[in-house]
Amino acid sequence: MQPLKILFSALNSQGHVNACIAIAELLAPRGHEITFAVTSGWKELIEKHNFKYIEIVVNEPDDDFDSDYNDEKNGVNGSDDNNNTNTNGVNGHSENGGDTKNNDVKDKKATFLIDYISTMFAELRHKTWDRFKYFDEKWAKLNCKLFAFFGALDEPLAGVLDSVKPDLVIVDTLFWLPCLMKTTIPWISLWSCNPLLIYDDLPPFGSGFPTRGPRSEWEEFDSINSEKYRPVYEHNRRWLAKRGITVTEEKPKYHLLESPFLNIYNYPEILDYSDICKKPERWFRVDSAVREPDEKNPFKVPENLVNKPGKLIYFSLGSMASIDLELMKRVLACLAKAPHRFIVSKGPLHEQIDLADNMWGDRYVNQIGILPHVDLVITHGGNNTLTESLYFGKPVIVMPICFDQHDNAQRIVEKGLGLRVETYHFQDHELLEAIEKILNDDEIYGKLADVKAQLRASSTRDQVCQLIEQTAVLKRCPL
Structure with a gap:
């Protein structure tokens, strides 16, 4: 088949970027043109794998962000801000490998996520049920801000879609992105977290409950969790509505960006939940897409x-x-x-x-x-x-x-x-x-x-490449 122009993008976090690289490494030997649109801190890593790199600028939420009461600061890069971005969200110097603000992957990545985790440490120290006691107004605002951080990828990614015009997009993120939900370009969601969220009739995602545990416990957890998250749900509903996306579900899975074309998750078969319940439509599991050790620089015991x-x-x-x-x-x-x-x-x-x-x-x-x-x-x-x-x-x-x-x-x-x-x-x-x-x-x-x-x-590595190619060519789900 003709080589495809495949664009990858990901949340500004190590695990999500690495998951994309693993899939990209499967596709590259098949002759496809692989491009990554991520923030500047990942430039060195992306180019090390011989992929094309486009720098995008994603603004993290401001310190004075007031999530539930002032919607004006929610979400993506503000076009009125003098923030060194151009109108399409792409840094004009970076596609050809020019200047970037910071080439240190680890310094640049996910500073907001680190701040978020630091703030949440007090709550995280409590056991599952006890944490609910600390889910107050401050907690709700912080989580609204978290989703605004996730959503900030939308505007710059939309600009990249317009300028690059890829045959296919593969993205790993934790929030719905209107630019993908409205585009005519085939796109694939890569889910690099535990797949529990894609299934129904299993313990609540993030609970850590046994899969054979009492359902009454699941229902109680889900009920309390939904009530505590209500302000966050409403914030996300408004954020998406402003960008042309209407949310009809009472308890939407906002973390899960599900594509109508194809969805991929990377998880070993032995751990998957398909032995308990049926896998949803349009979802394909890759048993492993692990990067092999660098033979040129092997690790030696210190x-x-x-x-x-x-x-x-x-x-x-x-x-x-x-x-x-x-x-x-x-x-x-x-x-x-x-x-x-x-x-x-x-x-x-x-x-x-x-x-x-x-x-x-x-x-x-x-x-x-x-x-x-x-x-x-x-x-x-x-x-x-x-x-x-x-x-x-x-x-x-x-x-x-x-x-x-x-x-x-x-x-x-x-x-x-x-x-x-x-x-x-x-x-x-x-x-x-x-x-x-x-x-x-x-x-x-x-x-x-x-x-x-x-x-x-496992044959799933070859299978996923074929499915990705078919999605781009057919412009529909190949499953």
Whole structure:
């Protein structure tokens, strides 16, 4: 077939951009022209993978944003602002690789998300049901602001669609984007979170409840959650109405941007919920689209750990949760007592984190390069880390922080591929015993060897490429 011009865009966050890169790497060998329209902090990473890069400028919500009472500041870049953007939202210097404000991926990305998580730490420390007590007016305003941050991608992306005129768009985000909902260009939604939200008749998304648990508990959680989110729903309804989108659902899934063409989610079959209920129409699962380690720069176990005893364990709470210094120091103090070696992803506040003698770490580490070498992964339960760990046959201990991480933790336990440890309420002996239990469990390593083989043999990577191509050519859902 003729090469396609495929445009990728994503929320300004590590996991979402990486998910797009993984799919793009599947498509590139098929001869397609791949372009990424993302903010300047991702320029180096995108060009490292030999993809075309267009810089877009996405304004984060202002500090004086008053979400529920003053709608004027909601949403996308203001055309009246002198904010260094042109009329189509594309930075005029960047498409040809010119000047950018900041080429440091990790400094530029998702500063608002980090601020949001920091503000929410007090609530996140409470257990699931107790959190509802703290969902007050301040919380509602903050979450309205969060959705405004997600929606700020809409205007600059619309400008890119007009200027690039791609054959197909693939986007990974967490809010409805009117520019896509109204375009005639075929587009695909890439969902890089736990897929629980795409299913019906299962526990509420983000609850972490068992899939075989009491439905009365699900219903009570959903009822309270919907009531607490009502101001946020109304804010989103108004925001979308101003952009020509009418919301008719009483409880819309605002996090889930669903395409009428095709929707893709990246999740291992063994963890998926299709064994419990039917997969929705127009949705296709990719078992794994994991980036392979860089053979030119392979990871080597740091010298200070090479001759030390014990197993090698990787610890990461993700780039955003790792800014909770109290939590990071608490976990690391516990791990210092273990007779094992640890590779630590320290995160943005790395200078404020000291490591024990049985540890090595850095601000950001080469996770893909590290995973093949370790015996166990301790993670917050983000989708990318979870999928990558299973792809390399590694058991996981999940310490969830928020959002779908609770659901991933529950699913890992249900499928016998790891353990869950209460993130903010664990005792040292609980985490240390969980580590020893997994490291001495031959059965779990045998099961993971099978999972690893299944993921590597999966045909879904080829299938998804064919479906993406068919969507562009047919201009309809190929399923």
